[in-house]
Amino acid sequence: MAKIQRPGVMAKLATFRGLAQRFAFVSLFLLAFALMMLGKAENVVVERARAGIADIAAPILDALSRPVATVSDLITQTNEMMNLRDENARLREENGRLRAWYGVATHLAAENESLRNLLNYVPQARSGFISARVVGDGGGPFVRSALINSGERDGVAKGLAALNEQGLVGRVTDVGQRSARILLLTDFNSKIPVMLETSRDRAILAGDNSAQPQLSFLPPNSRPKVGERVVTSGHGGLLPAGLPVGVVLGMRDGQMRVQPFVNWDRLEYVRIVDFGPIPAPEASAADAPVIIERPALKPAPQVVAPAAPVAGEVSDSEDEDGVPPAAEILPGSPTAPASGPRQ
């Protein structure tokens, strides 16, 4: 554009316009850079803008993601139809195992209840949760996050835990009015305090954008066993203790890695759980949801324990001699305290 060297007003105007365009272009570049810097510094205006755009797009994404989900469900269902027999056998076997665990859980819940009564224990506030659909996850090669269709107006807040039926998914990092972003635990920026369930060794689960995050800051003498369960430790006060995260996978590429329970390719619904104020780490570690050390059986615990009905049963049947009836389910289990729970 500056090549036209004809004298005259038109040529000058063209040159000027070219310069102005170039200036505008460079300004936009610089503005984008500045936004990146501000975003890195967690500037409120940038966060609002980002959440606002996500809010506008969330309903559209919600509508678009439904047919995709339907098609994928159809494919899954066809596959399931073909494997019905095997699946049935597997489920029957698992059901047997879970029945045994149901017994253990009922017993432990009863025992817990009576021990708590002994201690005048103040129960933790019951956690509430919000179910949300994952409407966006095209993070690209640099981030691992998911956009959900619930936001501030549904009670989602920054820092809350996101779980699905398999285990911990991640944490809420950005919140709009009707959308929110979850940082998956595989993302580079995700650092979650965890512990190995049997050895109780503490570590930090650090994402590195691969499907299997790594365990860092393990104690030097710690020897994690392959297949050992990893749960949150409750340190740092961000997440409660005992949420299921994954199993130890072993050394890969020089790092101790964890296979998360969550299937990242089929992340359709998540539960955003508000655990209320989280107690100090030591207390929370002691009161962690039932963690049962019984290597013979494969546990399949869930975070939100069915505490309410069990507690009801126990209080009904306490009148005999303080031993909850559930104690009979497992022979050889420790007996309940001799004195009744009521002083």
Place this chain on the structure above:
Amino acid sequence: MTSGGLWQRLDRFGRNLVPLAITLALVILGAVPVPIAGYASVVPLFSLCAVFFWAIYRPHLLPPWLVFAIGLVQDALSGTPFGLNAIMLLLVYGMVANQRRFFLSKPFTLVWWGFMLITLIAIVVAWLLASIAFGVIIRPGPASFQFLLTLALYPLAALLLSGAQRLLPQPA
């Protein structure tokens, strides 16, 4: 002014919005969750194809500030550092604008070749910026795969976009 004139103007205005509408639709399409293993980390850059195309054939309908805004929308939807995709798309736009005359007169294979070079530069820059922003060296695997997928997608994208281009009024 007759009503016919008004309708014509509205019609022209609507058609002029086509490049922006298509590019935004592609941004949203790129964020739809697809239950394919590993898809989310290598999802092709649909919007980049569109920005490249319109920067050659109808740059006045997709001025830089709109490209910037589209980039920000993409950042907000995909969770990348706010501004990263804006920089990437502006970079593509700027490189194309410099070579526009070259691209306009050349057969498709040469344009595709140019697309490869420009996309490669844009993805490498984005990778560098993301690595700096996060303070780690991000594994180049997924980004390379994303580059290949985007490259493979371009002929199809160009075909569809040229179809859309026929809706547009001829440039003045």
